[in-house]
Structures are given as C-alpha cells and as structure tokens.
Amino acid sequence: MNGFWEAWRLIITLDADLYEIIFLSLQVTVTAVIIASVIGLPMGAWLAVNRFKFRRYVIAVLNAFMGLPPVVVGLFVYMALSRAGPLGGFGLLFSPAAMIIAQVIIITPLIASISHQTIRDLWAEYHDLLISMNATRGQRIKALLWDGKRALLTATLAGFGRAIGEVGAIMIVGGNIEHATRVLTTAIALETGKGNFAFAMGLGLVLIVLAVLVNVLIHIIGKTERASTW
Amino acid sequence: MVSILPLTLTDATAHMRGKKLVGPVSLTLAAEGFTMIIGPNGAGKTTLLRLMHGLQRCTKGTVAWAVPNTLARTRQGFVFQSPIMMRRTVVDSLAYPLRLRGMGKAAALKKATSCAANFGLEGLLESWAPMLSGGEKQKLSLARALIIEPDILFLDEPCANLDSRATREIEAILQEVQARGTRLVMSTHDMGQAKRLAQDVVFMLHGGVHEHSQADAFFMAPETREAKQFINGDIVE
Numbered sequence: 001m002n003g004f005w006e007a008w009r010l011i012i013t014l015d016a017d018l019y020e021i022i023f024l025s026l027q028v029t030v031t032a033v034i035i036a037s038v039i040g041l042p043m044g045a046w047l048a049v050n051r052f053k054f055r056r057y058v059i060a061v062l063n064a065f066m067g068l069p070p071v072v073v074g075l076f077v078y079m080a081l082s083r084a085g086p087l088g089g090f091g092l093l094f095s096p097a098a099m100i101i102a103q104v105i106i107i108t109p110l111i112a113s114i115s116h117q118t119i120r121d122l123w124a125e126y127h128d129l130l131i132s133m134n135a136t137r138g139q140r141i142k143a144l145l146w147d148g149k150r151a152l153l154t155a156t157l158a159g160f161g162r163a164i165g166e167v168g169a170i171m172i173v174g175g176n177i178e179h180a181t182r183v184l185t186t187a188i189a190l191e192t193g194k195g196n197f198a199f200a201m202g203l204g205l206v207l208i209v210l211a212v213l214v215n216v217l218i219h220i221i222g223k224t225e226r227a228s229t230w
Numbered sequence: 231m232v233s234i235l236p237l238t239l240t241d242a243t244a245h246m247r248g249k250k251l252v253g254p255v256s257l258t259l260a261a262e263g264f265t266m267i268i269g270p271n272g273a274g275k276t277t278l279l280r281l282m283h284g285l286q287r288c289t290k291g292t293v294a295w296a297v298p299n300t301l302a303r304t305r306q307g308f309v310f311q312s313p314i315m316m317r318r319t320v321v322d323s324l325a326y327p328l329r330l331r332g333m334g335k336a337a338a339l340k341k342a343t344s345c346a347a348n349f350g351l352e353g354l355l356e357s358w359a360p361m362l363s364g365g366e367k368q369k370l371s372l373a374r375a376l377i378i379e380p381d382i383l384f385l386d387e388p389c390a391n392l393d394s395r396a397t398r399e400i401e402a403i404l405q406e407v408q409a410r411g412t413r414l415v416m417s418t419h420d421m422g423q424a425k426r427l428a429q430d431v432v433f434m435l436h437g438g439v440h441e442h443s444q445a446d447a448f449f450m451a452p453e454t455r456e457a458k459q460f461i462n463g464d465i466v467e
Contacts (some may be wrong), residue, residue, distance in 0.1 A: 122317075125314065126314065126316070128285055128308075128310060128314065129310070129314040129316070131284075131285055132283065132285060132307070132308040133326075133327055133330055134303045134304055134330070135330055139330055143316070143326075147316055147317040147318065148317070
C-alpha cells in the first residue's frame with residue numbers, strides 16, 4: 001500500500017516530475033492517435049467502398065498487422081532513425097517524435113482494420129442509397145465516416161488503449177531518458193527493474209485512472225450512449 | 231429545363247453471375263404518367279426498376295434517356311421497399327441530397343424543414359431517422375427522394391410493409407406528386423393499389439414484359455391468359 005499512498009501524495013502535491021511524465025505520456029499518445037486516425041479511418045473507409053485486385057490480401061495483411069510485435073516495430077524504427085539509417089539525418093532518435101512514429105506504426109493498422117469492419121457493414125446498408133443519390137466516391141466515404149462516427153470512436157479508443165499502454169517500442173526508440181522521453185510505462189518498467197515495486201504499482205494506478213478517464217471523457221463528448229439514439 | 235424523359239429500353243437485359251434476371255425488355259416511358267409494374271414474385275419487377283434507375287448494370291441492350299446519362303442520373307429518385315435510413319436526424323437526412331448537390335448548409339436545412347412540413351414530418355425534425363415508425367420512415371424516404379425535384383421517381387413496393395393508414399397517406403402524396411408533373415414508376419403486389427393509382431400497367435412474367443397497356447384496358451380486358459389469371463388472383467406459372 002505504501003506505493004499507492006506515495007503515488008497519491010505525488011499527485012496531490014503536484015509533483016513536477018510525475019506531472020512531467022503524465023503530460024509527456026498524454027502528449028505522445030494523443031498525437032500518435034490523432035495521426036493514426038487521420039491515416040487509418042479514411043484508409044478503412046476506402047478499403048470498404050473500393051473493389052480492386054488483391055483487395056482481400058491487402059485486408060488480410062492489414063488485419064495481420066494489428067498484431068505487430070511492438071518490440072520489432074521499435075527495432076525497425078530505431079534502425080531507420082539511427083545515425084546510419086535512412087532517416088538518421090533528422091536526429092529524431094531518443095526523442096518524443098521517435099516515440100510518436102513507433103506508436104503510429106503500431107496503432108494505424110488497428111484503427112484502419114476496426115474502421116474497415118465498421119464501414120463495411122455501414123456500406124452494405126447504404127450502398128444502394130448512395131449510388132441512387134449519385135454520390136461521388138469521396139462523398140460516399142465522407143458520409144460513411146460521418147454516420148459511422150460513434151462506432152469509429154471505438155476504433156480510435158482501441159488505438160488509444162494500445163498506445164497509452166505500449167512500452168516495448170517506445171523504450172527502444174525513446175530510451176526512457178529522464179526529463180526527455182520518460183513516460184508512465186517506461187517509468188513503471190524502470191521502477192520495477194530497480195525493485196521499487198510499490199512506486200511502480202502507484203504509477204500503474206495513475207496509468208489506469210488516466211486511460212479510464214480519457215475513455216469516459218471521449219464517450220461523453222462523443223455522446224456514444226445518447227438515449228435518443230437507440 | 232429540358233426533361234430527361236422519355237426513357238427508352240431497347241432489348242435491355244440484366245444478368246447476375248451468368249444467370250439472366252430480366253430481359254430482353256423493350257419499353258418506352260413518356261414524360262408524364264404513372265406506370266405500375268405488376269407481376270408474381272420473381273417476375274423481375276424490382277430488377278427492372280433497378281435497371282431503369284441504373285442500380286443494376288445492363289448486360290445487353292440499352293437504357294437510354296433523352297439527355298446524356300450523367301445528367302439523367304442527377305434528376306431521378308428511388309424509393310426502396312425497405313427504407314434505408316441514414317444515421318442522422320430527419321432534417322439532416324432530408325438536407326443530405328441537397329448538400330450532395332453543393333447547396334449551402336443553411337439553405338439545405340431551410341428547404342429540408344419546409345419539405346418535412348409538406349410530408350407531415352414537421353414534428354419529427356430532430357428525431358433520429360432509424361427510430362421512426364415504418365410509415366414515417368417511408369414518408370421520409372419519399373420526401374428525401376423528392377426534395378431534389380426529380381423528373382422521374384421509381385418506387386419499389388413502397389407500401390409493402392405498411393398498414394392501411396400509412397398506405398393511404400403515401401398514396402395521397404404520390405397522387406399529388408404526379409399531379410405536379412413528376413413521372414412515377416412503381417412496382418406493387420397490391421392489385422387494389424395498382425387499380426387506384428396506375429395510368430398504364432406493365433405486367434411482368436419470367437423476367438420479361440408480358441403485357442403493357444393502359445390501366446383501364448388492362449384491368450377490364452387483359453390481352454393474355456396469364457394477365458387475366460393474375461388479376462383474378464390465380465397462381466400464374
């Protein structure tokens with residue numbers, strides 16, 4: 001219980017180090033989720049409404065990428081961003097930007113795949129209507145994304161859940177540097193490694209509360225359970 | 231504005247996975263009137279409507295309008311047997327076809343509100359469309375198809391799942407719409423409805439047009455034995 005009270009003490013006393021870690025966690029994750037949503041949601045919708053050669057294989061690969069091992073993603077991003085790598089010139093390794101890149105790669109297939117399944121069902125429902133109304137391909141995708149927004153929020157939240165709890169990839173590309181790239185998950189890993197289980201558990205509780213709070217907040221803002229809807 | 235009609239089908243045929251669904255159908259629909267497509271189950275009524283509207287690809291023959299197809303596509307409406315409700319409010323559902331045509335949001339909502347009142351939906355503007363009753367959904371479908379003021383409206387058994395009161399309301403709207411000059415083409419199973427509304431009748435059997443004549447002539451003295459059987463309520467094979 002000591003770790004739990006210690007964590008509460010740090011929260012209540014507005015401990016600068018703790019809040020720095022929390023804000024960086026949120027900053028990295030929210031940025032990654034926004035970027036992944038901008039890529040993944042239209043990608044899922046596009047795959048749902050378009051027929052092309054090898055479409056089934058593309059979807060199969062996308063679904064398989066949902067299970068990408070974060071450590072392997074971290075390794076590839078590390079190699080790409082390291083000084084000898086193709087993107088080494090940007091000097092992004094061991095920075096929050098590198099962590100965001102790794103998270104985007106991990107969660108984009110997840111968001112795209114879930115949104116594809118959602119949009120596919122909605123497209124089956126809307127197909128004749130939108131064709132009858134002579135909607136262009138872009139207008140169809142826009143209508144499907146808009147009308148499926150509540151279900152798509154779930155896809156985004158799934159991405160957020162995966163990103164906020166991610167540790168392997170961001171440990172590799174971020175380096176867990178104090179005051180620079182240390183986030184809640186890497187801090188928990190570090191404290192556990194040091195044998196400081198109580199404090200790690202306290203940080204873990206903060207992480208859980210944060211994840212739940214963000215989910216609840218988004219559900220309230222998105223009115224996903226609006227009484228008059230269903 | 232030049233009408234997109236007449237619509238001329240010349241040996242129009244539709245296949246699905248090698249199997250013929252409808253055709254060859256040769257038919258001309260003039261600029262005005264109320265055509266009722268009738269026939270037993272599986273005769274091809276829905277497929278013929280979809281073929282005319284462009285929802286079903288013509289695999290042989292032609293479906294030609296008086297204007298280029300791209301223009302004709304923008305000036306027709308379709309009402310489905312099972313109303314397809316967008317996950318939006320009634321007013322947003324009505325505004326959607328106008329927004330697709332580039333109308334500004336405020337103007338589209340204003341026109342949608344006025345259109346809703348014409349269809350008795352003024353009290354449901356902010357209601358969630360998928361939550362409406364069957365009759366309200368079909369009225370919304372009709373209003374949504376008509377808000378763009380199409381030259382021709384196709385209706386696929388729009389009253390099939392409605393009670394008598396809702397059917398009467400829909401029929402009254404259709405008669406008013408037709409009186410204003412919109413060309414109507416509708417399929418139905420309901421012989422009474424066909425007699426009440428039709429000006430000409432297309433009787434379909436086995437995927438082809440078996441008989442096409444003026445409504446009075448068709449119901450009083452059908453030309454074929456099958457049509458007579460169908461009017462009498464016998465099983466037609």
